[in-house]
Amino acid sequence: MHILITGGAGFIGSHLCDRLLEDGHNVVVLDNLVTGSLDNIAHITQDKNFRFINQNVAEYIDLQDPVDAVMHFASPASPSQTAPNGYLQLPIQTLKAGALGTLNALGVAKKYNSIFMLASTSEVYGDPLVHPQTEDYWGNVNPIGPRSVYDEAKRFAEALTMAYHRTHNVKTRIVRIFNTYGPRMAIDDGRVVPNFICQALRNDPLTIYGDGSQTRSFCYVSDLIDGIILLLNSDITSPTNIGNPHEITILEFAQTINRLINNPAGTILENNRTQGDPEQRKPNITKANQMLSWHPKVKLEKGLAETISFFKNQLDD
Numbered sequence: 381m382h383i384l385i386t387g388g389a390g391f392i393g394s395h396l397c398d399r400l401l402e403d404g405h406n407v408v409v410l411d412n413l414v415t416g417s418l419d420n421i422a423h424i425t426q427d428k429n430f431r432f433i434n435q436n437v438a439e440y441i442d443l444q445d446p447v448d449a450v451m452h453f454a455s456p457a458s459p460s461q462t463a464p465n466g467y468l469q470l471p472i473q474t475l476k477a478g479a480l481g482t483l484n485a486l487g488v489a490k491k492y493n494s495i496f497m498l499a500s501t502s503e504v505y506g507d508p509l510v511h512p513q514t515e516d517y518w519g520n521v522n523p524i525g526p527r528s529v530y531d532e533a534k535r536f537a538e539a540l541t542m543a544y545h546r547t548h549n550v551k552t553r554i555v556r557i558f559n560t561y562g563p564r565m566a567i568d569d570g571r572v573v574p575n576f577i578c579q580a581l582r583n584d585p586l587t588i589y590g591d592g593s594q595t596r597s598f599c600y601v602s603d604l605i606d607g608i609i610l611l612l613n614s615d616i617t618s619p620t621n622i623g624n625p626h627e628i629t630i631l632e633f634a635q636t637i638n639r640l641i642n643n644p645a646g647t648i649l650e651n652n653r654t655q656g657d658p659e660q661r662k663p664n665i666t667k668a669n670q671m672l673s674w675h676p677k678v679k680l681e682k683g684l685a686e687t688i689s690f691f692k693n694q695l696d697d
């Protein structure tokens with residue numbers, strides 16, 4: 381297949397490129413490197429089946445060669461209040477990537493009659509009142525809160541994707557991605573995984589926002605990619621959760637990382653939670669399990685070991 385990946389120089393997008401190239405496909409990446417990085421794709425830029433276009437997805441995509449699939453993964457995604465590449469610092473760009481970017485990417489899929497996959501998010505559930513989150517839950521999102529620039533952009537993107545499916549019969553897939561971690565996460569994106577690992581490697585205390593009782597469920601990136609490929613090759617047009625249901629509190633997560641890295645500095649509590657920071661998050665993955673025979677395989681400590689070794693190299697460089 382010939383596949384266009386928007387955001388292909390990002391954390392998840394670049395792992396997707398690797399897998400698709402390994403499987404013999406031809407990959408075109410469109411990315412403006414606002415949150416992605418050429419470092420993530422440096423090892424594949426010379427591959428004869430790979431091409432990179434430096435472009436903002438919110439601008440018209442003039443793709444001359446037909447593609448069999450369009451995978452729309454471009455968007456800022458970190459909710460950090462301070463990171464320059466987080467969506468709170470890029471509010472309009474984030475809304476444009478979700479709205480205009482999705483429109484442009486769907487336009488390419490419609491033009492070439494290709495499969496379209498939207499990278500959606502557990503953030504469509506907002507601060508969820510249903511736990512664990514099933515795909516039929518409509519969410520609890522403040523439409524004008526700070527996180528709305530991401531949450532509502534992705535909700536609009538889902539609506540647009542379904543409209544193209546219903547109106548133009550585009551073969552669409554919507555993957556709702558829960559917290560994912562692994563090598564190539566941006567070291568400075570302010571999310572909990574890079575923050576905690578880098579703090580621990582520097583023997584600093586881990587900054588827990590709030591009291592650490594909020595929960596997340598972390599999926600290793602290779603498991604996510606397995607699920608995405610299975611979904612791409614399926615005929616499921618309705619949204620599908622892909623994530624790891626192993627739920628832990630942020631405090632437990634910090635303690636695990638300190639133990640794995642032997643960091644004696646412990647944790648400090650900071651009153652730093654973004655408004656709308658979900659109290660709990662855990663995917664219900666029954667649908668992916670039953671319809672795709674997918675389930676995550678990589679245990680947290682194994683995935684963290686790989687991720688720690690990546691960040692150790694980054695800090696040593």
Ligand code: UDP
Nearest residue numbers: 459571572573575587588589594630653657
């Ligand atoms: N968090 C934290 N310390 C940090 C960074 C994040 O305690 O240094 C918390 C944050 O408040 C949230 C959770 O960790 O409750 C996960 O945050 P992240 O930024 O990774 O993304 P989210 O899951 O909210 O999209």
